[in-house]
Amino acid sequence: MMGAKRTDDAAAALRSYAARPQQMRFIRAMSQLADNRPFGTASRVYLSVPPAISQSPKWPAWRARIQDGLPDGVMVSTYEDTFAGQEYAWEAAMEAFEGLVVVGKQKRAGSRVFILGPVARLELRTMIAKRPVLLYAHDLGLVPVVDCKPDPLPHPYKGTRLKLTVPRCWPRTSDTLTSALAVLQPRTETAPQPRDHLLHPFDTSTPVSRP
Numbered sequence: 001m002m003g004a005k006r007t008d009d010a011a012a013a014l015r016s017y018a019a020r021p022q023q024m025r026f027i028r029a030m031s032q033l034a035d036n037r038p039f040g041t042a043s044r045v046y047l048s049v050p051p052a053i054s055q056s057p058k059w060p061a062w063r064a065r066i067q068d069g070l071p072d073g074v075m076v077s078t079y080e081d082t083f084a085g086q087e088y089a090w091e092a093a094m095e096a097f098e099g100l101v102v103v104g105k106q107k108r109a110g111s112r113v114f115i116l117g118p119v120a121r122l123e124l125r126t127m128i129a130k131r132p133v134l135l136y137a138h139d140l141g142l143v144p145v146v147d148c149k150p151d152p153l154p155h156p157y158k159g160t161r162l163k164l165t166v167p168r169c170w171p172r173t174s175d176t177l178t179s180a181l182a183v184l185q186p187r188t189e190t191a192p193q194p195r196d197h198l199l200h201p202f203d204t205s206t207p208v209s210r211p
Helices: 002-012 020-036 059-069 079-083 090-096 118-127 175-184
Strands: 044-048 075-077 099-102 113-116 133-136 142-144 149-153 161-165
Touching: 020 175, 044 090, 044 118, 059 075, 059 133, 090 118, 099 118, 099 175, 113 118, 118 161, 142 175
Parallel strands: 044 075, 044 099, 099 133
Antiparallel strands: 113 161, 133 142, 149 161
16 A cells, blocks of 8 residues: 555656657757757748537637747648648648647646547657657646657557646746757847957957057
């Protein structure tokens, strides 16, 4: 009984399903991505949304909440925005996006469990090693997928879905989220220029008047 209680306490205090070394690798990778993004570039994020949700009356409010959770100036696109009248070619299209937000079916109201369909699972798998990938977790906001527990759900003919579980004590101030959002920060300004005296510290072309 004591062992079971300790296990329950540990689960209740869980902040991430990723071990700390894995979190640190993620943070370093995100920092490198952010540093390597050139100035003068906008930021685009793809919203992976199943039709059952995108056609729901609740979707406009959810989309607005997702937008509010992203840095100011981020442009968001859905399937309809990206592939309207075109063939679905995800691997080519994904190169135009700095990040991905997946929107799954919540197991029940207030649940920390979300189910992604086969298409969203594919988009996540192809993007997660290259870009920040976030889960829209309703009241919890945007949660880095790296902090979630992934469980594949095979199906004999509908394709494999993915169950993502958000840690019970995941904090919105997590450094994984901070580092992911830093990558998505638009860099529309130009790089700062050094002051003139720093450009030519030993320039003697201008005479100096002496008293």
